Amino acid sequence: MNNQQITVIGAGTMGNGIAHVFLQAGYKVHLVDTNELQLNKAIDTIAKNMDRQIVKAVLTIAEKETFLKNISTYSSIQDGVKNAFLVIEAATENAEIKLKIFEQIDAHAPIGAILASNTSSISITKIAAVTKRPEKVIGMHFMNPVPVMKLVEIINGYATDLNVTETIVALTNQLNKVPCVVNDYPGFIANKILMPMINEAIYSLYEGIAGVTSIDTIMKLGMAHPMGPLQLADFIGLDVCLSVLQTLQQGFGNNKYAPCPLLANMVAAGKIGIKSGEGFYVYTPGNKDLVVSKRFAI
Ligand code: NAD
DSSP: OOOOEEEEEOOSHHHHHHHHHHHHTTOEEEEEOSOHHHHHHHHHHHHHHHHHHHHTTSSOHHHHHHHHHTEEEESOHHHHTTTOSEEEEOOOSOHHHHHHHHHHHHHHSOTTOEEEEOOSSSOHHHHHHTSSOGGGEEEEEEOSSTTTOOEEEEEEOTTOOHHHHHHHHHHHHHTTOEEEEEEOSTTTTHHHHHHHHHHHHHHHHHTTSSOHHHHHHHHHHHHOOSSOHHHHHHHHOHHHHHHHHHHHHHHHTOGGGOOOHHHHHHHHTTOOBGGGTBSSEEOOTTOOSOEEOGGGOO
16 A cells, blocks of 8 residues: 555546546545536546456455545645645646646645646646746646556656656556656657547548548558547547647647648537547447448448
8 A cells, every 4th residue: 555645636537547547556546626526427437447447357346445445536726735746637628727727736735746747738848837846847648548548658848857757757657557758849749640640531531532431441450550540539539639730730830730621620510529429430329330420421
């Protein structure tokens, strides 16, 4: 049992997963969200995901009970971060929201605490600059779903201290995940390489070179990708893909990242993938088959 306490800010998709893996590594976790419903939902999700691990014999019932006793929820950052040695922010991907959150964390977390962000695209250097401890601010970019995915992209901001990077690398190994350290430039590495591929897949559809099924099957079977790029885009959320591409385009000042007009149209129409029920595919509860949206059926 590890008695150290970490705090996760934001109890959404990523926040509950991050809390889960730290509980499983024996940490005490404080989970903070401004939305009470999200906090309750997160605890339910963690319990359900642990049940799945019990079925797979990864966890015992006794371990689950112990782990769930080690998580407490808070609606205020001030109370939630008080004794943390590490705070990981996984709140909504919005620079204004994140900068405000970091000002508050910095004001209330212990002086020695490391402050990490799970942002997919916002500059760690910019986030660090609103704190009085930029050398202790770092990116910890977990992948979705957190309990399953092995990678953590560790992002060094301009001012991040080498000791802080070393501590976070060691901690990531302790979570039984694989840390990869990169520098702070738009999209870091994961999205700088993934998003142009997704954009190119959408362009290929837009230009009529191939249909949804062909594009995804070629990339799945030909490149041994577990999911085709269009299915992956639906999974990530087309709104997120659009926003990351715009960040890359602006950040590098390079139009090679310009989002495909079809992507922009789909987001404007609210067809943003799994979370809206339709993107390149349609998603009906209870149906696991991949059904191409009528808009693209050929
Ligand atoms: P989400 O919308 O599921 O959850 C965000 C949560 O933040 C919500 O519960 C919201 O109530 C909470 N929140 C908003 N403002 C807050 C505040 N001021 N204080 C406390 N909580 C606040 O989002 P998500 O998909 O979990 O993404 C969270 C972060 O993780 C984002 O930065 C995103 O870019 C990053 N990320 C997401 C994925 C993914 O696949 N979803 C993958 C990697 C990284």
